[in-house]
Amino acid sequence: MNAVGVIVEYNPFHNGHAFHLHVAKEQANADIVIAAMSGNFLQRGEPALVSKWKRTEMALKAGADIVFELPYIFATQQADSFASGAVSILEAAGCNSLCFGSESGNIDSFYQTIGFLKNNNELFQQKVKYHIAQGNSYPRATALAFHDLTPNEDMLDLSKPNNILGYQYILSVQKQQASINVFTVSRKNADYHDAYFSSETIASATSIRKALFSENGDIFSVRQYMPETSYNSLLEYKEEYGHFHDWEQYFPLLKFRLVQTTPAQLKNIYEVEEGLENRLISTALESYTFKQFMEKLKTKRYTWTRLQRACVHILTNTTKNEMDRKVEKASYLRLLGMTTKGRVYLNKHKSQLSLPLISKLSLQQNEQIMLDIRASRIYALGTRKNQQRLLEMEFKQPPLILN
Structure with missing residues (x-):
């Protein structure tokens, strides 16, 4: 079976993502689509809008066949590490090709830039x-x-976010000598950072989240920008857990971590560099919301994304030693979900997978997995309802199967 890989966050899954899956499968002449998807914390240093399980459900209902989790050690890193971990998963899963969306839409320009x-x-x-x-x-x-x-x-x-990621995907394929053919499709109508709706059916995930968290946040306002199955999944999640996730729910936990930690301890946290520890503590003491905290913290030297990633690592107590940037490849394939076709593929190729396939966690597994477990537990603390259920899902939830 021919498999095309995609590297995604689906925060949340929208019509642009559905278009990408359709084109990827068509252009690669693939039988199935395999997604390497970030877990509960994302590359821009944010908690995911809904859990990785609900985003897996969205993906499977809209065209993906297998979803593997991109481990925390890669998912919350800058573009080169994010790309390296994701490519290693797709290679280990036996993908013949990788398709990514970009502002360029021209694969030749990527190779010319790399050569230049x-x-x-x-x-x-x-x-x-x-x-x-x-x-x-x-x-x-x-x-x-x-x-x-x-x-x-x-x-x-190279000032465009998806061009930057695509550039790093190709570098990772080359560096790992992966047997993956890479191609790109142009992003449709909406840019990655667009904060407002500019089309009747296509919107960026950023604009969808902005609408959901606006003062008059009405879920119905985003319905036209998502597959009906994804929209229904959003409704179900809010009903079950009481809200969607953003940094404001976690700010009291972050503030507690900062005010009870010494500058010397904070320096051991990943991405806390060059005296940032003192600024983090003093700013937390005078801030009432995460937005206010970030606006006070932001400087020309540090991007908003970089600071948010540091905050994620503080929240999860992730140290420099745990996030060794020399680690370039995942050490396992954590299966989050699959369709019937995905299950057939895994049964057929299981013996050929170059990494261990994990469908159920235990505390005896490796350090990368322990980071995933810790991150998922802290993510669950941001819920208003059914917190215990979300806490327990990391161990009790089997891979989702969509028939």
Whole structure:
């Protein structure tokens, strides 16, 4: 069976994602779609709107056939580590190809840019260091350095988030010598960071979340931008747990962690660098909401995303030693769900999988899994209703099966 892989967060699953799955399967001439999906905390340093189980359900009902969890150690990292972990999962699962959405939509521009930067790497790195020294964040410094090299018009725009991720996906495939063919499709109508609706049927996940958390947050207002099955899943989740997840529910827990931790202890937390520990503690003491906290904390040097990721690691008490950036590959395949076709694929290819397939957790498993367990437990603490049920699902919930 021919499998195409996708790397996703589905926060939440919308019509643009459904389009991506359809095109990926069609262009790859694939029998099934395998998704490597972030768990309960995401790459931008945010809790997922709904749990990984509900997002798995959304994906399976809308076109995915197998969903594996991208471990916390990769899911909450910057683009290169995020990509590396996800590619290793798709390779281990036997994917023949990888399809990603991008602002470019032209795979040739990715390979041209990779070749250009490899040929000009020394000068590029010098310019990155220069722009960081000027007080720019790392993503901003890399975009400026790339612009300084005056690449031609066939090159990528590396200031766009999905272009950046796609660039890292291809680098990871090359570095891991994965036997995966890579192709891209253009994002449809809505940009990744669009905060407002600009189409009748296609909207970014960002704009959907903004609508749900607005003062008049009405779930019905997002219905036209999602498959009916995904919309119904949102309704079910809010009914069961009382609300959707965002940082405001976790801010009291984060604030508690900060005010009872010494600067020396905080320095051991991953992504807390260069005196940020003192600023984090003092800002927490004078903030009443997460939004207020972030607005006070934000500087030119640190992106909002970078600071949010640091906050996730503080919340989960994740140390620098636990998040070793030398780790480039996942050590297991955590199965979250599958369709009947996905089950046939796994039964047929089980002996060929290059990583252990895990469908049920135990506390005796490895360090990467222990991070996943800890993150899921803390995620559950943000619920108003049925908290115990969400806490227990990490061990008791078998992979979802959609017939």
